[in-house]
Amino acid sequence: MSTAGPLRGIAVVDLTRVLAGPFCTMILADLGAEVIKIERPGRGDDTRAFLPPALKDANGKDTSESAYFLAANRNKRSLSVDLTKPDGQKIILDLILKSDVLVENFKTGDLQKYGLGYDSLKAVNPKLIYCSITGFGQTGPYRERAGYDAMIQAMAGIMSISGRSTAEGGEPTRVGIPVADLMSGLYATIGILSALQHRANTGAGQAVDIALMDCVVGTLANQAMNYLATGTPPGRIGNAHPNIVPYQSFATSDGAIVIAVGNDGQFKRFCEVLGRPELVADERFATNGQRVANRTVLVPILESVMRSKPGNYWFEALEAAGIPCGPINDLAQVFADPHVLARGMRIEMDHPLAGKVPLVGSPLKLSASPVAYHRPPPLLGEHTDEVLAGLGYRPADIAKLKASGVV
Secondary structure (H helix, E strand, O other): OOOOOOOOOOEEEEEOOOOHHHHHHHHHHHOOOEEEEEEOOOOOOHHHHOOOOEEEOOOOOEEEEEHHHHOOOOOEEEEEOOOOOHHHHHHHHHHHHOOOEEEEOOOOOHHHHHOOOHHHHHHHOOOOEEEEEEOOOOOOOOOOOOOOHHHHHHHOOOHHHOOOOHHHOOOOOOOOOOHHHHHHHHHHHHHHHHHHHHHHHHOOOEEEEEEHHHHHHHOOHHHHHHHHHHOOOOOOOOOOOOOOOOEEEEEEOOEEEEEEOOOHHHHHHHHHHHOOOHHHHOOOOOOHHHHHHOHHHHHHHHHHHHOOOOHHHHHHHHHHOOOOEEEOOOHHHHOOOHHHHHOOOEEEEEEOOOEEEEEEOOOOOOOOOOOOOOOOOOOOOOOHHHHHHHOOOOHHHHHHHHHOOOO
16 A cells, blocks of 8 residues: 655564653555565564553454554554564565664664674664664663653653642652653654654665663653752642743632633733733742742632632633633543644544544644554554565465464
8 A cells, every 4th residue: 555645665674662662653655655664473462462552443342452562553564573583584684674663662782683683784774764662772871671651751860840830749659641751762763763864865874773761761851950050959839830920720619620821911911801910910929930939828728719719711811812721631521622633632533443543643734745544553464475575575475484484
């Protein structure tokens, strides 16, 4: 099946599993790359066993496909190969010789024992872009450690600034999605695209070394600089913002909403909507810096007013005044939101077991070369015969490989 998109003609060998790597390769596939996902015969990607929940069929019964696997494997073909066997290694090498990119997330050094390390492959395909995604990278004292999202969130500091405020006794809290994996997948994509451009300029491939730890530390942003500028580690302040006040959730008479007052002009209008214009003239609150310094005084005043009326009242009044605000939606509300639907963030694709599979759409909107959805997340080994035939293997060869457990 031909694909469109800016990466059309780019062939990717996907030796990744779980989330960071598969998320990266799905982005590449959405952009038109031909991605072949290598999976272990009989088991496949670890996330195939992350059940429940499972994808439902047309009758509402569970299929064998996990929801987790579906989240990061659209637009790929699945080739089941045992890379621990010489014949399996040969198949992968045959693919790599015809490919532009390899993405892997084995522990540092593991693929070298199968002849699939960067130095070995560079010798046979010098144009290859070889992206490794690990917990701690290819260098440094932790390079041989396994890396998992929750432990990286803890070690890289993001848990120390997430959760109910320190003053309220809140404990360090993991973010509700695997942000270390997802950010690493995004950085890996950026690295691969940069390496492709470098190759276009020079003709040479290269290694791309992505570490989950690096990616989380690299995205601590203002919180990292708050520490580096002061020498004082920031604590947890719940839904509040360390550098802007008021910028947090507020309880109303019928539920909480989020208000983001980003500058002094907005604060003036905010106070007018609340019926408390005198707060603007109070020297404790006149500027954002003063509001940050006096947040423990200001926020309770604002909270008492916000609690007096329902959320919809505040939405209408604040939006009319140009004050950014929004509801705290659950995921049912998110995927029923007319704007989310209008932006194509919920899609459906045909699926061999379910009839239709609902998926999260790509946030990439390109005017001249848009993403395309041409393959649902594959069944385990669904394309093995097809891929092997494309490499020149005859039906008898394929039957022999199956009989020996290589594929």
